[in-house]
Amino acid sequence: MRTAGQSRLSLASVALGVVLLVAGSYWGLARAPPEIFMGDVQRIMYVHVPTAWNAMLALVFAFVCALMFLFTNDWKWDNRLEAAIEMGVVLSILLCTQGAIWAKPTWGVWWDWDPRLTTTAVQVFAFGGILALRAFAADPMKRAVWSAVACIVAFADVPIVYFSVKWWNSLHQAQSTPDTVSSAFHWPLRINAIGILFLWTGLVALRARLGALRLRGELAPPDGGPPLVTR
Amino acid sequence: MRGVIEGGWEFVIAAYAVTAAVLGLYASSILLRLRTERQRAMKQVP
Amino acid sequence: MSAPTATARRSRTRWFALGAVAVAGAAFVAISVSGIGDNLVYYWGPKELRAAGDKAVGATIRLGGQVAPGSIKPGDGVSNLEFDVTDGTALVHVVATGVPPQLFRDRIGVVVEGTMTRGGTFEGHRLLVSHDNKYRAPADKNVDIKTLMRSTAGLEER
Numbered sequence: 001m002r003t004a005g006q007s008r009l010s011l012a013s014v015a016l017g018v019v020l021l022v023a024g025s026y027w028g029l030a031r032a033p034p035e036i037f038m039g040d041v042q043r044i045m046y047v048h049v050p051t052a053w054n055a056m057l058a059l060v061f062a063f064v065c066a067l068m069f070l071f072t073n074d075w076k077w078d079n080r081l082e083a084a085i086e087m088g089v090v091l092s093i094l095l096c097t098q099g100a101i102w103a104k105p106t107w108g109v110w111w112d113w114d115p116r117l118t119t120t121a122v123q124v125f126a127f128g129g130i131l132a133l134r135a136f137a138a139d140p141m142k143r144a145v146w147s148a149v150a151c152i153v154a155f156a157d158v159p160i161v162y163f164s165v166k167w168w169n170s171l172h173q174a175q176s177t178p179d180t181v182s183s184a185f186h187w188p189l190r191i192n193a194i195g196i197l198f199l200w201t202g203l204v205a206l207r208a209r210l211g212a213l214r215l216r217g218e219l220a221p222p223d224g225g226p227p228l229v230t231r
Numbered sequence: 232m233r234g235v236i237e238g239g240w241e242f243v244i245a246a247y248a249v250t251a252a253v254l255g256l257y258a259s260s261i262l263l264r265l266r267t268e269r270q271r272a273m274k275q276v277p
Numbered sequence: 278m279s280a281p282t283a284t285a286r287r288s289r290t291r292w293f294a295l296g297a298v299a300v301a302g303a304a305f306v307a308i309s310v311s312g313i314g315d316n317l318v319y320y321w322g323p324k325e326l327r328a329a330g331d332k333a334v335g336a337t338i339r340l341g342g343q344v345a346p347g348s349i350k351p352g353d354g355v356s357n358l359e360f361d362v363t364d365g366t367a368l369v370h371v372v373a374t375g376v377p378p379q380l381f382r383d384r385i386g387v388v389v390e391g392t393m394t395r396g397g398t399f400e401g402h403r404l405l406v407s408h409d410n411k412y413r414a415p416a417d418k419n420v421d422i423k424t425l426m427r428s429t430a431g432l433e434e435r
Contacts, residue, residue, distance in 0.1 A: 014258065021254075025247060029243070029247070032414075033414045033415055034415070035412050035413060035414070036235075036413045036414070036415050037234060037235050037236065037380060037382075037413075038236050038380070038408070038412070039235060039236045039237060039238070039239060040236075040238070040239055040240055040243055041236050041239040041242055041243060042412060043243045044242065044243055044246040044247075045412065047246055047247060047250045048246070051250070066294075066297075067294055067298075069290075070290040070291060070293055070294035070297075071287075071290075071291055071294060072287070073283065073286060073287045073290060090253065090257050093253070094249070094250060094253045094254070097249050097253070098246045098249060098250060101242050101245050101246045101249065102242065102246060104242065105236055105239045105242050105378070105379070106236070106378065106380060106406065106408050107378060107405045107406055107407065107408070108377070108378035108404065108405050108406055109403075109405055112388075112405065113319075114319045115317065115319055141286075145290055145293060148290075148293075148294070148297075149293050149294075149296075149297045150297075152294065152297035152298055152300075152301050153297050153300050153301050153304070154301075155301055156300075156301035156302070156304040156305045156308075159305060160305065160308055160309070163309065167309065168317060168318075168319060169318065169319045169320050169321075169322070169341055170319055170407075171319065171320075171388050171405060171407050172407075173407065173408050173409050173410040174409075174410050175410060176410040176411070176412065177410075180409075180410050180411045180412065181411070181412045182412060182413050182414035183414075184414035185412055185414060196254075199254065199258075203257070203258055203261055206261050206262070206265055207261050209265060210261065210264050210265045210268055213265075213268040213269065213271075213272050214268060216272065217268075217271065217272065233379075233382070234379070234380055234381060234382025234383075234385060235379065235380070236379045236380060237379065
């Protein structure tokens with residue numbers, strides 16, 4: 001019953017996220033003014049920037065889960081780790097796709113190997129690689145320990161993605177601040193950012209639940225006796 | 232060469248459509264996988 | 278699983294955590310401070326390109342900077358687009374082929390891929406516009422259009 005309640009809470013979070021995303025996107029697409037040079041194309045910002053922030057947040061959460069698992073050896077952190085990495089990879093791939101669609105009319109190309117884009121690609125492949133390795137590891141304990149270790153190491157790239165536009169010459173612009181973005185553009189950006197936040201936290205909770213069920217199946221003795229993990 | 236982007240709604244629509252599709256498909260995949268796994272778990276532990 | 282084994286394993290995985298954090302931290306510090314990143318040059322600024330002199334001639338490189346105001350000569354629309362790229366101190370004259378992106382204008386940030394000639398002209402065959410981090414609504418009353426035009430270039434902080 002406890003889990004049914006948790007699932008309901010996660011689903012409510014997902015639903016709230018969807019509502020906020022619809023509202024923020026409506027504001028961004030129909031109410032906000034076009035940017036004076038970029039015109040309507042600037043509206044892509046309202047999905048691209050919130051995706052970037054949340055991809056980073058999801059990977060920060062994955063990093064925390066990895067540390068928590070190694071310190072406690074509690075399986076729930078392994079389930080959350082898997083869920084958070086998967087979410088981080090999905091958001092990072094989405095981020096690159098939105099970025100390419102915005103880049104074509106703005107920069108003139110879909111993609112270029114500038115420091116920001118390159119380090120983001122590294123992020124996709126590093127964390128995607130951890131998911132691929134997990135799929136091949138048969139022993140749950142080894143899988144959990146090594147993906148946590150790999151996640152901590154791969155996390156080094158996440159702040160590098162953030163700082164890439166400050167440290168190196170890049171095609172991608174540096175971070176905007178509220179001072180460099182007109183106030184007319186602020187609310188759709190914030191609403192969509194909070195929307196994606198609710199959406200991904202709900203989805204990660206559900207995905208962790210899925211991981212827990214699978215793990216219970218893996219650890220259950222073949223004779224159908226009581227499972228080793230009751231969580 | 233006015234330095235202003237004219238039009239481009241097709242890019243805007245594409246970006247929002249991709250966002251909706253990726254998030255929607257990923258969410259449905261989790262819900263589907265969760266349902267399958269729950270059914271399997273019910274069978275395993277009666 | 279007996280209790281001592283679980284405790285021993287936990288203590289081992291804690292060391293793994295510390296080791297992994299050390300590796301990640303070392304990698305981050307190496308890339309941020311040590312100058313490994315200095316070898317990853319995405320583009321050269323006009324000053325660096327001028328300073329490189331003959332070494333820059335011939336190879337395919339990228340030049341980045343701002344379009345110097347008033348320097349644009351449109352050419353025939355497909356080729357011979359001429360303009361100067363500046364970083365505030367140095368200037369490089371560019372002759373580019375291809376249709377520039379729509380945002381191309383005075384003071385916009387650009388990245389041009391091409392080769393430096395012995396004559397000191399940069400022959401660009403790929404022209405990218407680099408947008409800055411400023412986004413302005415048309416009705417923003419506290420923005421003066423002159424400051425705006427000055428601030429729309431991508432690289433004025435350099």
